[in-house]
Amino acid sequence: MKNYAWPWELRRNGVLNMNKRNIDYIGKYNQRKFYKRVDDKLITKQLALANDIAVPDLIGVVEEQHKINEIPQMVLGRTGFVIKPAKGSGGKGILVITHVENGRYYKPNGDEVTPNEVYRHVSNILSGLFSLGGIPDVGLVEGLIQFDPVFDGFSYEGVPDIRLIVFKGYPVMGMLRCSTAASDGKANLHQGAVGVGLDIATGKSLYAVQFDKPVLTHPDTNYELSQIQVPNWDVLLHTASSAYEMCELGYLGTDMVLDKVRGPLLLELNARPGLAIQTANGKGILGRLKHVESLKGPTLSVEDRVAYAKKHFCSNPNF
Amino acid sequence: MHSRKPFFIFVALLFISGITTSIYRSVEHNVPFFPGEQVQSWSVEAKVMFNGTNKPAEASLSLPQDPAFDVLAENATSAGYGLNISEGDDRRAVWSIREASGRQSLYYRVTLVPTGQLQVDAEEEPTTPEPYLWQVTERGAAEQIINQVWERSASNISYAQQLMAVINDSNQSQNLALLLSVNSRTQLFLQMLQSKGVPAKQVSGLMLEDQRRRQQLNPYVQVYQDGEWILFDVENNKQGRPENLVLWQHNGMSVLDVIGGNNSQVNFSMLKETRSALATSIDMMMNTNSLDFSLYQLPLEEQSTFKGILLIPIGVLVVVFLRVIIGIKTSGTFMPVLIALAFIQTTLLTGLIGFLLIVAFGLMIRSYLSQLNLLLISRISAVIIVVIFIIGLFTLISYNLGLSEGLTITFFPMIILAWTIERMSILWEEEGPKSVIMSGGGSLFVATLAYLAMSNTWIQYWVFNFLGIHLVILAMVLVMGQYTGYRLTELKRFKPLAEEK
Numbered sequence: 001m002k003n004y005a006w007p008w009e010l011r012r013n014g015v016l017n018m019n020k021r022n023i024d025y026i027g028k029y030n031q032r033k034f035y036k037r038v039d040d041k042l043i044t045k046q047l048a049l050a051n052d053i054a055v056p057d058l059i060g061v062v063e064e065q066h067k068i069n070e071i072p073q074m075v076l077g078r079t080g081f082v083i084k085p086a087k088g089s090g091g092k093g094i095l096v097i098t099h100v101e102n103g104r105y106y107k108p109n110g111d112e113v114t115p116n117e118v119y120r121h122v123s124n125i126l127s128g129l130f131s132l133g134g135i136p137d138v139g140l141v142e143g144l145i146q147f148d149p150v151f152d153g154f155s156y157e158g159v160p161d162i163r164l165i166v167f168k169g170y171p172v173m174g175m176l177r178c179s180t181a182a183s184d185g186k187a188n189l190h191q192g193a194v195g196v197g198l199d200i201a202t203g204k205s206l207y208a209v210q211f212d213k214p215v216l217t218h219p220d221t222n223y224e225l226s227q228i229q230v231p232n233w234d235v236l237l238h239t240a241s242s243a244y245e246m247c248e249l250g251y252l253g254t255d256m257v258l259d260k261v262r263g264p265l266l267l268e269l270n271a272r273p274g275l276a277i278q279t280a281n282g283k284g285i286l287g288r289l290k291h292v293e294s295l296k297g298p299t300l301s302v303e304d305r306v307a308y309a310k311k312h313f314c315s316n317p318n319f
Numbered sequence: 320m321h322s323r324k325p326f327f328i329f330v331a332l333l334f335i336s337g338i339t340t341s342i343y344r345s346v347e348h349n350v351p352f353f354p355g356e357q358v359q360s361w362s363v364e365a366k367v368m369f370n371g372t373n374k375p376a377e378a379s380l381s382l383p384q385d386p387a388f389d390v391l392a393e394n395a396t397s398a399g400y401g402l403n404i405s406e407g408d409d410r411r412a413v414w415s416i417r418e419a420s421g422r423q424s425l426y427y428r429v430t431l432v433p434t435g436q437l438q439v440d441a442e443e444e445p446t447t448p449e450p451y452l453w454q455v456t457e458r459g460a461a462e463q464i465i466n467q468v469w470e471r472s473a474s475n476i477s478y479a480q481q482l483m484a485v486i487n488d489s490n491q492s493q494n495l496a497l498l499l500s501v502n503s504r505t506q507l508f509l510q511m512l513q514s515k516g517v518p519a520k521q522v523s524g525l526m527l528e529d530q531r532r533r534q535q536l537n538p539y540v541q542v543y544q545d546g547e548w549i550l551f552d553v554e555n556n557k558q559g560r561p562e563n564l565v566l567w568q569h570n571g572m573s574v575l576d577v578i579g580g581n582n583s584q585v586n587f588s589m590l591k592e593t594r595s596a597l598a599t600s601i602d603m604m605m606n607t608n609s610l611d612f613s614l615y616q617l618p619l620e621e622q623s624t625f626k627g628i629l630l631i632p633i634g635v636l637v638v639v640f641l642r643v644i645i646g647i648k649t650s651g652t653f654m655p656v657l658i659a660l661a662f663i664q665t666t667l668l669t670g671l672i673g674f675l676l677i678v679a680f681g682l683m684i685r686s687y688l689s690q691l692n693l694l695l696i697s698r699i700s701a702v703i704i705v706v707i708f709i710i711g712l713f714t715l716i717s718y719n720l721g722l723s724e725g726l727t728i729t730f731f732p733m734i735i736l737a738w739t740i741e742r743m744s745i746l747w748e749e750e751g752p753k754s755v756i757m758s759g760g761g762s763l764f765v766a767t768l769a770y771l772a773m774s775n776t777w778i779q780y781w782v783f784n785f786l787g788i789h790l791v792i793l794a795m796v797l798v799m800g801q802y803t804g805y806r807l808t809e810l811k812r813f814k815p816l817a818e819e820k
Contacts, residue, residue: 282816
């Protein structure tokens with residue numbers, strides 16, 4: 001029994017579970033007809049551009065098998081690019097090329113990717129291998145993000161991204177996901193990425209976990225995780241909050257990255273954001289969700305919502 | 320938030336109607352709740368004998384009609400005789416022959432199943448009988464006794480009870496001794512009841528005792544009281560009926576009539592038998608044509624198909640429980656149920672080994688296919704064909720090695736296996752072999768549990784014989800769909816969040 005919590009202990013701390021998330025939040029606040037706005041990254045991108053939300057460059061779209069051969073032409077002159085399925089889920093099927101040399105492609109860890117492998121990968125995307133339900137998909141070719149060096153040393157081989165849960169337009173909880181050697185450069189917590197809980201008020205780190213266990217330093221670089229302060233925090237909160245108006249989903253996960261030049265970019269939206277953010281914050285999310293649910297009156301503006309969230313959802317570091 | 324009340328009422332209705340129909344089935348049709356249950360039945364043979372007179376002969380035997388016993392099977396045999404069984408209020412078997420000479424023996428055999436319904440209800444109120452006309456010599460003695468007893472009684476039954484006690488009193492009065500010298504106790508009892516206008520009738524009953532031969536019917540008297548006929552065994556001074564008494568004739572008709580013969584008699588032999596309760600209830604339903612909503616009215620082939628199909632809700636229930644309440648991850652939502660269905664054919668161990676072999680070989684072939692840059696659809700198709708090759712190969716090998724278990728491997732659903740192989744191969748490439756083992760192991764674990772539930776003989780028996788169970792399963796699945804509590808695996812996952820703050 002040492003490894004298991006009692007249900008009432010979790011309930012006392014307001015820990016949201018999978019069944020309750022599905023029935024009481026996703027089922028209740030996310031209308032099925034708006035799902036395609038987040039499940040199809042191409043639509044998300046178009047909506048974001050229409051709403052003045054910054055997103056990574058779209059280099060091209062591969063809709064058909066024969067267009068795969070045009071990819072080298074598309075990325076000509078670039079130092080790197082990303083190929084991802086428009087309807088992928090859980091970060092599946094994303095191919096990141098960070099280095100192009102003499103027409104040869106290299107992954108972040110230095111492995112070469114042959115044109116044959118690129119072809120097969122995109123072919124798999126088109127067949128719907130990575131999409132929900134296996135439906136045919138299209139491949140997006142995006143520009144490589146110039147990562148803000150502020151996170152150098154906090155992430156190994158990969159993309160540190162900022163996940164914010166936005167409930168009815170209020171950013172309620174946030175975390176920074178730092179890839180590690182264990183996670184193979186991926187930012188998924190269950191694969192071994194480090195999750196750093198962020199204070200909604202300030203963007204400072206509060207707590208950090210890897211494999212659900214608290215950590216103080218990044219396992220590969222030994223950087224102090226308590227030193228993290230996400231820059232442009234207000235812009236991030238505003239972007240996340242305005243995504244509510246954009247896609248009209250009440251319970252929403254926003255994934256953003258910081259570009260050296262362009263600032264915060266909206267990477268993708270998620271209608272079924274995971275529960276690991278609670279572990280990363282060392283705190284249940286249910287209290288905040290109930291708080292927002294209890295708010296009466298007309299919908300506030302984005303600025304007012306962000307101000308409200310910063311005032312009510314602040315926490316103290318717990319390292 | 321909309322009210323969940325209608326939902327819970329609906330679920331409760333499903334649950335209650337499922338339970339009720341099952342209980343109804345068990346009570347009304349005697350379908351036993353547990354497989355392998357046995358019931359007692361009685362095999363009774365009536366032997367009718369008479370001397371033929373070289374003339375046309377007709378023998379008519381009354382047949383048992385008793386709510387306490389159901390007739391499971393009956394037949395009458397006798398060479399050369401024509402037979403007619405008349406239905407209706409007075410069931411009789413009538414044998415007839417153009418010419419009977421010498422000693423004749425006719426047989427009637429019946430299998431009786433006790434129903435436990437010992438009470439005999441009157442269908443309509445009997446008319447008050449005409450007062451019995453006593454012989455002049457008896458009248459005075461009889462009236463004296465009758466009046467004495469009548470004074471001491473309050474109802475039909477108490478009058479009958481008092482009468483029986485007086486008739487069987489060891490200190491017989493002179494009056495009684497006089498009456499008993501010309502009447503049997505039963506006759507006297509009946510006459511005295513009728514004298515006071517109490518509806519009563521003489522019936523013939525047979526005591527069932529194992530392995531008895533040459534038994535005779537005994538006379539009993541039924542007395543009417545408040546819509547019910549109560550049995551009195553006057554000869555033995557007992558009221559009420561024992562469980563092993565079958566009322567052979569209770570319409571006041573004769574038990575045996577023989578025309579064209581003499582010296583007729585009927586005697587009975589009987590045997591106690593034990594038979595399957597289920598087979599008995601099915602036979603009973605067949606007899607009465609009341610197989611309503613039972614799958615037993617289907618042809619055998621369809622029945623066995625349904626036996627398999629009706630197990631799927633059980634498998635689905637196990638999967639829903641393990642995913643929603645326990646939180647086990649599987650590859651493919653209901654893939655484990657289909658694997659479990661295959662296990663039922665192959666048995667568990669052979670199934671597990673066969674599954675692992677096929678998937679392992681499939682993954683090897685698939686890793687080669689992945690280098691060929693095929694379109695997804697043709698790759699899956701190729702995997703399906705390869706899976707068929709593998710199954711064929713294993714079947715041949717095990718046949719040549721004399722392993723008959725290996726032959727059952729053909730029961731695996733090939734398309735499902737192909738998709739499983741494809742998914743696991745992707746998982747291997749993306750998240751490594753550990754994830755493959757976790758996900759595959761989870762699926763096999765769920766499949767094994769589903770198999771254990773589905774192969775349980777009791778569960779197999781219930782889902783086929785009590786279709787109401789499926790409404791209960793539906794209700795359970797719906798209720799679990801509303802469960803917003805923690806899954807068991809989440810109690811472990813969120814353990815770090817359990818500390819007091």
